[in-house]
Amino acid sequence: MAAREQAQPTRTSPFAVLTAAVFAVLLLWFVYSVAHVLLLLFLAALFALFLAAIIDFLQERWRVPRVAGVMVALVVTGVGATAVGWLVLPPVARQTQALITALPAQIQVWMASLRDLTAQYPLLAAVLPPERLSEQLSGLAQNAGQYAAGLFPVVFDTLHVLINFVSVLVMGIYMALRPEVYRDGIVSLAPPVHRELVRDILADLARSLRAWIGGQMLAMVFLGVLTWIGLEILDVPFALAFGVFTGVLVMIPFFGTLVSTLLPALFVLGSGGVGHALLVVLLGLVVHLIEANFVHPLIMERRVHLPPVLSILSVLIMAELLGPVGLLVAVPVLATVMVITRRIYVHRLLEGKGFRRFVRDTPSEIRLPDGTLRMDAAGVSIPAVLEEAGSAPR
Numbered sequence: 001m002a003a004r005e006q007a008q009p010t011r012t013s014p015f016a017v018l019t020a021a022v023f024a025v026l027l028l029w030f031v032y033s034v035a036h037v038l039l040l041l042f043l044a045a046l047f048a049l050f051l052a053a054i055i056d057f058l059q060e061r062w063r064v065p066r067v068a069g070v071m072v073a074l075v076v077t078g079v080g081a082t083a084v085g086w087l088v089l090p091p092v093a094r095q096t097q098a099l100i101t102a103l104p105a106q107i108q109v110w111m112a113s114l115r116d117l118t119a120q121y122p123l124l125a126a127v128l129p130p131e132r133l134s135e136q137l138s139g140l141a142q143n144a145g146q147y148a149a150g151l152f153p154v155v156f157d158t159l160h161v162l163i164n165f166v167s168v169l170v171m172g173i174y175m176a177l178r179p180e181v182y183r184d185g186i187v188s189l190a191p192p193v194h195r196e197l198v199r200d201i202l203a204d205l206a207r208s209l210r211a212w213i214g215g216q217m218l219a220m221v222f223l224g225v226l227t228w229i230g231l232e233i234l235d236v237p238f239a240l241a242f243g244v245f246t247g248v249l250v251m252i253p254f255f256g257t258l259v260s261t262l263l264p265a266l267f268v269l270g271s272g273g274v275g276h277a278l279l280v281v282l283l284g285l286v287v288h289l290i291e292a293n294f295v296h297p298l299i300m301e302r303r304v305h306l307p308p309v310l311s312i313l314s315v316l317i318m319a320e321l322l323g324p325v326g327l328l329v330a331v332p333v334l335a336t337v338m339v340i341t342r343r344i345y346v347h348r349l350l351e352g353k354g355f356r357r358f359v360r361d362t363p364s365e366i367r368l369p370d371g372t373l374r375m376d377a378a379g380v381s382i383p384a385v386l387e388e389a390g391s392a393p394r
Contacts, residue, residue, distance in 0.1 A: 049209050
């Protein structure tokens with residue numbers, strides 16, 4: 001009788017379910033309210049991972065103490081950013097100013113070409129009325145500064161930007177200086193039986209995000225330089241500005257490629273004709289295809305595989321939630337969500353490996369023949385090996 005009573009499942013109290021639901025709603029509301037602060041924390045974590053990559057390299061190669069490694073990483077980063085700014089920013093600023101100045105005249109050239117097309121094809125005039133488009137584009141050119149201020153208000157709030165920048169910088173330095181404090185703090189929030197899994201997921205996240213950071217930096221340089229050289233060969237005005245613009249927009253999947261390819265083509269459409277514009281589009285397609293199929297897989301080492309549809313959805317969602325700044329972190333946020341989903345939802349729930357407590361009186365031993373399994377102890381953990389082998393404890 002007692003055994004039968006123990007076998008019966010316990011009923012959950014409706015009050016407990018209601019309390020949990022209210023708590024979940026309040027938690028989601030709180031997260032949404034402080035989303036911009038959490039965004040700063042995420043940016044600081046990315047900066048810490050960037051610094052940690054340099055620090056780990058120095059420690060592995062020359063056994064540099066971590067404090068000294070942080071100082072060297074900051075100096076290298078500062079010198080690199082200063083050199084790039086000193087070499088690139090002045091000509092880019094001049095070309096960008098000249099581009100904005102030439103934009104009204106270029107719009108008139110576009111409208112003249114559009115009027116010629118509508119005269120030849122009357123049906124096109126019903127779809128793209130030239131007078132209405134002329135008014136909209138002229139207003140856009142005359143109020144470009146006001147539109148930019150409306151799209152990026154945080155850029156013009158100098159004090160706000162300075163506070164956010166310093167906050168990200170300081171938090172990133174502290175996290176890079178003593179990462180074990182924050183890693184162990186997150187691990188301690190999990191039940192003891194699952195702490196090894198949480199530690200392994202954090203290591204997986206660090207590897208994936210570090211691969212993404214390195215890949216993005218090299219991809220920006222590759223796309224920017226090749227686009228600049230190709231536009232110079234095709235005699236496109238403001239080639240350097242368009243090259244830097246292409247390198248920056250590589251952080252935004254699909255939409256960045258589309259805009260950075262079409263914008264220089266539209267600019268030469270009126271002066272160089274359709275043939276010249278098609279050559280510019282072809283150049284953009286070839287450069288992005290080379291980067292996507294050869295450079296990107298080589299840099300990422302197949303550690304960060306993001307389906308294109310999910311990348312586009314991530315950009316749209318983050319732009320809706322956080323505005324223009326969300327575009328910059330859409331891909332790393334997606335990579336984080338995919339790692340957590342794969343390791344917890346797919347491996348542990350869908351594949352039936354579960355979260356049950358697994359206790360033995362004596363330690364377990366896994367015996368394998370010699371040469372059957374080889375792994376790097378620093379890069380692979382026991383939960384990851386068991387998940388790959390399909391023999392994690394249930």
